Amino acid sequence: MNNQDLIISFIEKIKAEDGLSINTALSYQKDLELFAIFLTTNHHDNFFITTQIIRNYLTYLDHQGLASSSISRKISCLKNFYKFLLQEKFINSNPAFELERPKKTKKIPKFLSEEEIFKMLEIVNSDQSEFGIKLSTMLELMYSSGLRVSELVSLKISDLNFENNQLKNYLLVKGKGGKERIIGLNKATLKILNKYLLYRQAIGLDQCKWLFAGNFRSSKSKKVDEIAKKKSSAQNHITRQRFHSMLKELAIKAQIEPSRVHPHVIRHSFASHLLNNGIDLRLLQELLGHSDIATTEIYTHIMNNKLKQVLEENHPLALLKM
Structure with missing residues (x-):
């Protein structure tokens, strides 16, 4: 299966089995497609990579100025995705297992009077x-x-x-x-x-x-x-x-x-x-x-x-x- 096939299989699984909303599923799909583009740009043809390459991607996101909440969601997506690949036996070990989400800074919500x-x-x-x-x-x-x-x-x-x-x-x-x-x-x-x-x-x-x-x-x-x-x-x-x-x-x-x-x-x-x-x-x-x-x-x-x-x-x- 190519990268896009793996993404589609994962999205179908989380919608059918995990009860995630359509919006969350679409966000995960976009996150994985952007991750695939990063891998291709850095000469990696598929998702079968090491933990260090994922860390390089997260460093890249941080340098792009992404908020910690956005990076946290992308980490959650990658952890779930690689867990899926492991369960389906596409990989033998999970390179995202040890990833930790950044601590979220709590923003005071804006409201009208x-x-x-x-x-x-x-x-x-x-x-x-x-x-x-x-x-x-x-x-x-x-x-x-x-x-x-x-x-x-x-x-x-x-x-x-x-x-x-x-x-x-x-x-x-x-x-x-x-x-x-x-x-x-x-x-x-x-x-x-x-x-x-x-x-x-x-x-x-x-x-x-x-x-x-x-x-x-x-x-x-x-x-x-x-x-x-x-x-x-x-x-x-x-x-x-x-x-x-x-x-x-x-x-x-x-x-x-x-x-x-x-x-x-x-x-x-x-x-x-x-x-x-x-x-x-x-x-x-x-x-x-x-x-x-x-x-x-x-x-x-x-x-x-x-x-x-x-x-x-x-x-x-x-x-x-x-």
Whole structure:
């Protein structure tokens, strides 16, 4: 088998057996293809190499200025790939076995203030075009639940739960690693979601399996008849990139720097605002779908700032006039 055949076999295995998401599988495939190019450039025709050659590749990546998190992912990819080659008996020893991932530097997540989120919601909720109704529903849903962008854009109609034709107040979503979790829907989110479902039906998307259909740009026309004529069969869901672009348009209208607004910032804002209002870290872990509490702990800077404020405002020594 040549290099590309080995890559494809590995990707098919991790998708079928390991339950990795499509995005992770695509990232691994790209990582391995770039690694293969490096090997070819350095006169190695295949993946059957020594540990030192892999270390040379990692040194090359470091000199390219890659972040430690990116290098860590590539190491994880190589370790899994060579483990696969060993299990399938393509190699007799694993050259990636002793590789260690660099320590990750924890970055404080960027988020918007509550006022900025409310300003964006106020503006988009007043837009009664398809663009406005779709974006307001997606933004409301993401901010009220903390969904990952990949989870949001790939929601299906079948993920919604109904009882006597009434939308129930929760979703069952499948997150990273195929893990399912329950997402609660508050009254405001239910209201706007019901409005969107009616509008979605009116413009001819009731047969589409995706909650947020793709394949076309959302119309900014407010005339339902004009929009409905453009809709045929939408086979794909809206992309993350399109949602990101829609958020940037909204940010400009809200007079917020567009570079500060992207889907993951909305999720960060959800987590940060909940912590700021006193939610337990373990509960937040469940809401975000983190398998490891350490991942959720990146938000504890909010708790630290809040505790500092409480001490400054309430401790007897802080109240003394100096």
